Amino acid sequence: MASSLVLVVNCGSSSIKFALVNPQKSEFIMEGVAERLGEKEADLKWIISGEKQSLALDEYANHKAALARILPKVQTVADGRLVAIGHRVVHGGEHFTEACILDEAPIAAIRDTAALAPLHNPANLLGIEAAMKLFPEVPHVAVFDTAFHQTLPDYAFRYAIPEKIYTEQGVRRYGFHGTSHRYVVEEAARLAGIDLANSGWLTAHLGNGCSTAAVMNGRSVDTSMGFTPLEGLVMGTRSGDVDPNLHGFLHRKLGWDLEKIDHMLNKESGLLGLSAGLSNDMRALEKARSEGNASARLAIDVFCYRLAKSLAGLACALERFDGIIFTGGIGENSVLIREKTASHLKLFGVAIDDELNRQNVGGKAGKIHQPGSPEIWVVPTNEERQIAVETLACIAE
Numbered sequence: 001m002a003s004s005l006v007l008v009v010n011c012g013s014s015s016i017k018f019a020l021v022n023p024q025k026s027e028f029i030m031e032g033v034a035e036r037l038g039e040k041e042a043d044l045k046w047i048i049s050g051e052k053q054s055l056a057l058d059e060y061a062n063h064k065a066a067l068a069r070i071l072p073k074v075q076t077v078a079d080g081r082l083v084a085i086g087h088r089v090v091h092g093g094e095h096f097t098e099a100c101i102l103d104e105a106p107i108a109a110i111r112d113t114a115a116l117a118p119l120h121n122p123a124n125l126l127g128i129e130a131a132m133k134l135f136p137e138v139p140h141v142a143v144f145d146t147a148f149h150q151t152l153p154d155y156a157f158r159y160a161i162p163e164k165i166y167t168e169q170g171v172r173r174y175g176f177h178g179t180s181h182r183y184v185v186e187e188a189a190r191l192a193g194i195d196l197a198n199s200g201w202l203t204a205h206l207g208n209g210c211s212t213a214a215v216m217n218g219r220s221v222d223t224s225m226g227f228t229p230l231e232g233l234v235m236g237t238r239s240g241d242v243d244p245n246l247h248g249f250l251h252r253k254l255g256w257d258l259e260k261i262d263h264m265l266n267k268e269s270g271l272l273g274l275s276a277g278l279s280n281d282m283r284a285l286e287k288a289r290s291e292g293n294a295s296a297r298l299a300i301d302v303f304c305y306r307l308a309k310s311l312a313g314l315a316c317a318l319e320r321f322d323g324i325i326f327t328g329g330i331g332e333n334s335v336l337i338r339e340k341t342a343s344h345l346k347l348f349g350v351a352i353d354d355e356l357n358r359q360n361v362g363g364k365a366g367k368i369h370q371p372g373s374p375e376i377w378v379v380p381t382n383e384e385r386q387i388a389v390e391t392l393a394c395i396a397e
C-alpha cells in the first residue's frame with residue numbers, strides 16, 4: 001500500500017514554510033516557502049524532485065491567500081495520499097505535553113499561551129485557522145517546540161524567584177527546539193544500537209539559535225533555553241546567559257530603555273557581538289579566524305567553552321552517560337566547533353576521532369568518537385519529519 005503523507009506547515013509572521021513528508025523517509029516529496037506575506041511583493045517558491053518553481057502572489061497576500069495557492073498544489077502532488085496537516089507551534093506552555101488534534105479547545109489554549117510567545121504563537125495561529133478553513137477534510141495536528149521538555153522535574157524548570165511569579169504569570173523554564181532534540185536522540189540511539197529506553201544523552205542543537213538538552217531514557221530532563229529562547233548558550237545574535245543585573249546597569253548608566261536592551265541582547269549579541277560586528281555566521285567567523293582575526297577567534301572560543309560548560313552542567317541531570325549528539329547547521333558541519341567543544345570535556349573521557357570528525361559533514365550522520373570514548377554522534381536534524389511522525393501518531397490514537 002502507498003504510504004501516508006503529511007503536510008508540515010510552519011507559519012512565521014510574514015512567511016509560511018511547508019513540506020510534504022513521507023514520515024518513513026528523510027527526503028521531502030515537495031517543500032517550499034511563501035515569503036513577504038502582507039507586503040507588496042509576496043511570493044511563493046517550491047521545489048519538487050529537485051525542480052525549482054515560483055510564482056508571484058497577489059500584492060499584500062496574507063497567510064490565507066498563500067495557503068489557498070499552496071494547498072491545491074500539495075493535493076495534486078500527494079495524489080490522494082495526504083492524511084493530515086501537522087502545524088509547528090512554538091509555545092505550548094504547561095498545557096501541551098505532546099502533539100494534539102486541533103479543534104476549538106486546543107486553539108483557545110494556544111491563544112491563551114500567546115503572552116509567552118508574542119511573536120510566534122499568533123503567527124502560528126494565523127496559519128492554523130486559515131488551513132483549517134481551506135482544508136477541513138483532513139485532521140490538523142499541532143506539534144509544539146516546548147512539549148518535549150515538559151518532562152523536566154520542578155527543580156530543573158523553576159527559577160529561584162518568588163513563587164507567585166511562577167503560579168500567576170507562568171514564569172518558569174520551558175525550553176525550545178524540542179522537536180529537534182527528540183528527533184536526533186531517537187536517531188542516534190537507533191544508529192548506535194543503544195536502547196533509547198535505557199540511555200542517557202546530551203544533545204547540542206547549534207543553528208542560528210542554539211540549545212542543549214539532557215535526555216534520560218528518551219525523556220528530556222533538562223535543557224539550556226528557559227522562559228524564552230534567550231537563555232543559555234551563545235547564539236548567532238543572542239547573548240545567552242548574562243548577569244540579570246545587566247538590565248539595571250545599562251538603564252542607570254546609559255539611560256537605555258527595555259526595548260533597546262532587549263534588542264541588544266537578542267539581535268546584536270552572541271557571535272555577532274563578540275566578533276565586534278563581523279558576523280553572526282559561523283562559516284564567516286571560521287574563515288576570519290583562519291586569517292588571524294582576533295575577535296573571530298574569541299567569538300569561537302567563547303562559543304565552544306560555553307557550550308561545553310552547558311553540556312557538563314546538564315550531565316548532572318543524567319543517571320548514565322552514553323554520549324553527545326551534535327546537530328543544526330553548526331553541529332552538522334563544523335569540524336572545528338565539535339573538536340574544540342570536545343577538548344573542554346576531556347574529564348568525561350570524551351575523545352574525538354579527527355578523521356571521522358572531518359568525514360561527517362554536509363548532512364551525513366555518523367559517529368565521530370575514538371574507541372573507549374563515550375559516543376559522539378553527528379545527526380542531521382529533520383524537524384519536519386519529526387512533526388510528520390508525531391502527527392501520524394496523534395491521529396492514529
Ligand code: ADP
Pocket residue numbers: 206207208209236280281282283284286328329330333334335
Ligand atoms: P537555523 O537555526 O536558522 O535553521 P541552521 O541550522 O541552518 O540555522 O544553522 C546556521 C548556522 O550554521 C550558521 O552559523 C552557519 O554559518 C552554520 N554553518 C552552516 N554550514 C557550516 C559549515 N560548513 N561550517 C561551519 N558552520 C556552518
